[in-house]
Structure formats: structure tokens, C-alpha cells
Amino acid sequence: MQKEYKPFQIVLFILACLIVLGLITYAVPAGRKDIFGYEFRFLSQNKLLKNEKRHEVNLDSLFVDVDTSMVDEVENPHGKVKNFKISDGDLLSYSKNGKERFAAFFNRLRAGGSDKIRILHYGDSQIEGDRVTAFLRQRLQTQFGGSGPGFIPAVNVYETITFTQTVSENFQRYTNFGGQQLSNKRYGIMNSVGRFTPEFSDSVNLDSLKIITAWMEVEPGFRAYSTAKGYKSITLHYSDAFAGCELKIYNNEELVKTDSLISDGKYHKYKFTLPGAAGKVKFEYSAKMSPNILGYSLDGDGGVQVDNIAMRGSSGTFFGKIDNSLAKQIYDDQNVELFIMQFGGNSVPYIKDTVDVEQSVSYFKGQLNTIKRLRPNAMIIVIGPSDMSTLIEAEYRTYPLLPLYVDKLRKMTKEIGGAYFDMYAAMGGEDAMVAWVEKGLAGQDYVHFTLKGASIATQKFYDAFMTSYNKLKTKNDSKEN
Template identity: 35%
Template sequence: MKIRPIEISLYIVLALFALLMLTFVSKVNKIADGKFQDGFLVYNSIIKYPTTSTFFEDSSISKDQKMDLEKIVSNIETVVEDKKSKIPDFSKIDSTQIERISYPESSSEFIQKLLSQLQSPECRIIHYGDSQLEGDRISAYLRNRLQGLYGGSGPGFIPIKQVYNQISAVVTPSNNWQRYAAFDPSKPHFKTKNYGAYLSVSRFTELYDPIVDSLAIQELEPTIATIDISPSTKLYSKLKNYTSIGVHYGNATLPVNIKVYSSGVLIKEELLESDGKYHCYKINLPSTPANLRLEFEGKISPDFYGLTLDGSKGIHLDNVAMRGNSGTTFASLNSESFGSMYQKLNPKVIIFQYGGNTVPYLKDSLQIKNYSNYLKNHINWVRRKSPDASIIFVGPSDMTTTINGELKSYALLHYLDEVLKQQCVSNNVAYWSMFKAMGGENSMSFWVDKKLAANDYTHFTPQGTQIISELFFTALYMDLKSSK
């Protein structure tokens, strides 16, 4: 039987049409590690097949978008090279490339109040965030810029027992210190939920219940623990200058002696308050010690919420990194002790930086709205402890996942960014979109290619950290400058 060309052509067309129809049936399936694969789920296996939207999609970054990303990065790179500069050099950058901060309706009042707080004799800023902040990343750059403008020195908060490298100061605890954090699922949480304003605690003895374990406590021998503190040898010179040292503690139920040594010389010795309440043990010095040793001796360790290393005035900026957290831990803390610590710290500006850890688990718009509302409740819980503080929220960066073997932004990330912005500005919170600042959808791949972000397509490299930090600071500075 002779097959005519028209029949062959018709067969090919019908076959292609049938294959196209299958794209309407194919679905997006979530697989391991937050990745996605188009296809048909057969038992526990996926037969790969594109969906209609994937089939017609042009997944590559357009030439225009790539040029825009190049402009964002090169626009700011010349500024970050000058670490000593107090203000951005607007003769070298195109300010139209800067993603601006979104404010509540009364934006001029918000900015004027913020400026007044930054210019006050002392202004403590607490920067809460997820692993993007670990090691004082982003905070260190912002602190250096603000201290250059409004005065101040020192790195602010430093945890005693650390789980990541710290660039802002050299703090070396003895081996008997243990860390407990409200956001750390690897250890049992305190029943008291008392973790202080920095959400973590360091102790040099085991946890004891003074009532239940009273007999065992009587037989305990005193324990000695030490902390050595030295100025940082990295990055910014202002980090190396601190003369006001605060030792923040609470839950001290038995006497604990503290000795303070400066370069090996005993300069102070006292007993810590043992009434169980929050206290700050202050050490004021005429100059920064080359080495400061704190020695503690007692049967039961208090809960130490951390150290603050500050100058005598100006900007004090605390970096509080909470790995794996989405900003929804605050309202579960002990309100009384958190509030007592806030009264002492008196933060005038609070920065929240969250959202990235929840991105891989968001399935639809309803979950995004629920997360946004939940986050608002936690922000307001903190606000009630410091009602006059100005609050700024930094949204998540671009993040990529593997979709059909290609790296793309999470599908709902753009919508999350918009919902968070709307939620913040309607709640008297300023919002800065890191997602848009770095270039928007699929920009993370560009940052990785430029070695400005790590190969996990989530965290910035040191150079990338400086650039994203300068983008935020420049946006802030432009608003502060215009309000004068």
C-alpha cells in the first residue's frame, strides 16, 4: 500500500497535537529539597512531561534584564570599595537604580522621627534576622555606615557561646559554656521561655530546678568559667573601639562571683545579683582593653543573654542572627523578662529581616497571607515592649529552586514580597524589598555567576553582602537626607 505524503504530514500533525494536549494534563509535582518537576505521578515515580505553561515559557534571562542586573551591581560596586566613606558619593552612582524604601502613609513623619532617633546622643538599633545575618553580615556594613554619619563605635551584641564565625569581635568562652536558643530545635526549650531580648542563652553549668534539685545542689562544687574578649582584627576600625561593656543575665538564684581582668590585671570583683531577675552588669573603661577576661565562679550558672560592646555614645547596632527562623518566635517568649531587658536596652530602631526560610514551604496565596498576618502579630508583640521605636522590615532575597532541571525563582516569591510590603506599610512599618533591589525574578543566578552569592543560591558572599548592604543603606540615606 502506497502512503501518500499528505497522509504522512497529517499523521505528524495529529501526533504533535496529541503530545500538545498531554501538556494540559501534566502537573507540577513537588519533589525532594523543595524542587519541582513537571510530569505524571505514577505511584511514587514521576514520568517527566512539560506542562503547557512550561512548554511555551522562555526560561532564560532576557538580554534587557541581564543589562539591568549589570547596572545594579556595577552602579554600587564603586561605592563599597571606599569603606571609610561616611556618605554615598552620588557623583559616582545613578540613584535611579536604587530600590527605595516603602513607608506608611505618613512617610514624612516616619522619616523625620527616624532621623531624630539616629541623631540622638545614644541610639540602639536591634537587627533581627535569619541566617543571612550570621557572623554580623549586613549588620556590620550598616553599622559602620551609620556610625560614620551619626557617631558611635563598637559591635554591640555578641553571644557568649557562638555557633558561627563572628567578624565583629573575638570572644572566646571556656569549654564548659553551653548555648540554648529559642529558635534552636536541637535542644529542649526552657519551660520558662525566658531567652531575653536576643533570644539565646549561654550557661556554664547544667540546668537545675532550685526546688526539685535542692539536695543535689547542696553537694555541688563551685564551677569556674571564663570569657576572653579582644577587638576584631577584621573589616571596620570602629568595631575595635568599645569602652562600655554590658554582661546581660538573669535567673541567678545562687551567688555567683565575677572577676574582671584587663590585660591580666584584676580591675573589678563583685557578686552578681541573685534575685532571679534580669540585670546588666556594667564595665566602663577609659579605653578599649587589648584583652578583657571575665571569670565567673558559682555552683549554678545564671542565664547569660550575651554581651554588648559599645562606645560611650552614638549608634549601637546589635546583630541577632536566628538560623532557620521565619520571625515567628517572639510572641512565644516570656513577656516580662523580654520587656525588662528592652527597658534597659531601650532600642530606638528595630529591623526585622525574615521570609526566606518560609519560601520553600509556601504552596498558595492563602498560606502567604496567613504567614504575613502571623508575622505581623509577632512584630506587634515586640513593638509593645518598645512602643516608640521605629520599625523597618527587610524582605527576603531572590531564591532559586530547580524546576525541570533549571534554576528559577520560587514561583510565589514575588507575591510574598508584595504581600509583606502591603502588610508592613499598613502596620506603620517601613519595608525594603531586597528581592527587587537585587534585580527581581531569577536575579539570584546572576549574583551567583558574579560570585556575589554562594552556590546554595540563597546566601550572599562577603562581596555580595557589601553590595546588598550598600543598596539598603543608600536607599535609607536618600530618605534621611531629603527630610533635613
């Protein structure tokens, strides 16, 4: 026989449940608790009392002065700065030491001349496909001269707006940030290489190997910005060639060059000057043992070169995984004057407490100090992580420790003499990512910018960069007068 409950008993049961849940909420105010390695979630005090609401960010007012229209011609590249708005100086901050280093870099940038000034833009998946770097490159090259996308990888695996690259099926990609790795760590500066034969041991009998043919073909992307299409030469960068390697170069399917690579195992360059406008160029290799193809640089005759070096899954802690002597040789040879380091997307989701914040920032500081050791006179800019959202009690909110992480990164960057750009603040700060997603400026992963969003975010960086340029240049001008 089914037992019947009286109304007061049901009320008492509901009241008892509410009391138990209230005690749990009081005992666990954050609303989450690790028990035996499992995370249990409850109603938090903030949610219960409605003390905390998601911040609403007005992007229309935030972007009122952001101009992403392109300027393809500059009458006086090293004169008046064009196409930027005065921005909040706090978005790009630096110490007194950093200010002096920044001013020295701007002097070199302003001087121009026939020598190339190379800017390396390292980053995680936020910059892959050249989405961020391409816009910045166009801005800087139209202002200070230069053409071409700069370095491209030996084997590109991302859809890229600036160039189209295809390789033969036997080209294997080796990276230091996931996937197949080189045994000797000689990655150069791209952190990836291409090979069309395996790595052989020193005891291999060369006569027992067959000649293998492989190729790489590249041409400007149809969505590439104008300056990126204007490169005048393609330079092959290679190392670890220990056997003869024949090289054939085709321009628009016509064989125009036959040569061989130097097989002494050292780092070398092979430059091919284009006979006309950039078209489809093919590099064909034939060898028993592949050299390490470190990448190709597609450059103009002078000005600024801005290289996109995207490493999906990386937190920027890669210098301990590469041959630093080879990297230094290339940095010096290529006249690298500025390192832009844009990471954080692969660190923030795994930061659980303040100890993790300190440790992550400390690891990254070691990377910046390595840059200073390898290229002492170069400037370093850290572009901090963008706002990133995670589900917190059924709402997308900023990762709780992201603001602290940003603050610690800023302080550390200034300590080592670099400059810090606050992308988190530039986006609108806490909970801004939700507004960016709603406007179609970021993807549904609440982490990555869309192409349009990347242009706006990069323009904000460019505004801050050129504001600093104008301020420091003006002070130098007054000293000279």
C-alpha cells in the same frame, strides 16, 4: 525468534509516545502533579513551547552607582550625609503613618547627644556572622557617631568578622529557634543564652552542688571595621541568678576586677569600662548554679549602636517563644529606637500556594504588632527576602511565589506603620540570583550572599535609607525655618 519491526511501525510508536506526552503536557500545564503524596514532573507547556526564558539581569548597569568604599572619619557627624547615592525611592516604601514614624526616628537620630540610640537587626542565616550588619553599622556610626558591635551572644557559634569569642567547654547554648531550649523562656533580646550548669528545679539542695568555673573571652576581630573596634566598655547582661556567683575580669590576661553578681533572680547589668584600647577581655564565673547569661554589649560612650541578632533556621516568628516582659525591660533600658527585621529565607522554599503566602505574612504581621506593643515609639523596617533560586526544569529560576510574597509583605508592613525595603528589586528582580552567583556575590546555594555581595546589597539598603533621611529631614528643616 526475535520479532522484526518495520519502519512505519517504529514511526507510529514514536508518534503515539509524542501524543501521550502532549496530552499529559496539555492536562498538566505546570509540568508537575501530586499523586498520592508524591510529586511527578513532566514537560511543562512553557518549556515545550519555549514561551518562558530565564531573565537575564545586567549587574554592571545595576551597580553602576553603588559605592561600597568605606569612610572612616566624618567631620560633622550630624550634618551633610556622606558616601551614598540617591536611590530609587520605591525600594524603601512606607504609608503616611509610617512616614510620620520614620520622620520622628530620624529626628532622634539627628539630635544625637550622649544617649545611645540602639538599632536591633534581627534576621535569619542571611545576616549571621555579622556579614550584613557590620557594613551597615560602619556606615551609620561614621555618619551619626558611635562605636562597638553592640550586643553579642553569650555563646557565639558562627564565624564572625567583627569579634573573636571563645568560651569554656562547659558553657551550654540555649536558643528559642532550634537546639536546646530554656524551660522558662527568659532569653532576653538575643533569643539565646549561655549557662555553665543545667537548669535546676526549685527543690534542688544547693549544698549538694559543687562550685563550677566557666569563662568567656572576647577581642576585636582582625577583619572588623574600624568603628566596631572602638568600643569603650563591655556590659554583662544576666538574669535568673539564684545562687552566689563570683565574677573575675581579666584584661589582656591581667586580673583587674573581682566582684559578685546579684542573686535575686532579676535582670541586671554589670559594666566593665576598658582601661584603654579594646583588647582581650575575659569574664570568669564561679558558682554552684549558673545565671542566665543573656549576652554582652560592647559599646562606645554614645551615638548609634547596631546589634546583629542572627537566628539560623528562624522565620522571624519568635516573640511567642520568649518572655515578653523581660524583652520589654531590656528594650526600654537600652533605648531601642529601630527594629530591622530581615527574614524570608526559611519561609519561601516551603510556600506552595497563595494560601501559604497569606498565612506566612499573617504570622509575621503578628510579630511586628508585638514589637509595637513592647516598644510603641520605635520604628520598624522590614528588609524583604532576596531573590532565591530553585531548580525548575533543570534551570535555576526564582521561586514562583516569591514575587507575590514580596508584594504581600510590603503591603502588610506599610499597614502596620513600618517601612519596607525591597531587597528582591534591589538585586535586579526575577532570576537575579543566578547573575549574583555567577559574579561571586552569592553562594552556590542560590540563597546567601558572599561577603562582597552582602556589602553591595547592604549599600543598596543604606542608599535608600539615607535618601529617606534626607527627604524627611529637609521637610522638617523647612517647617522649622
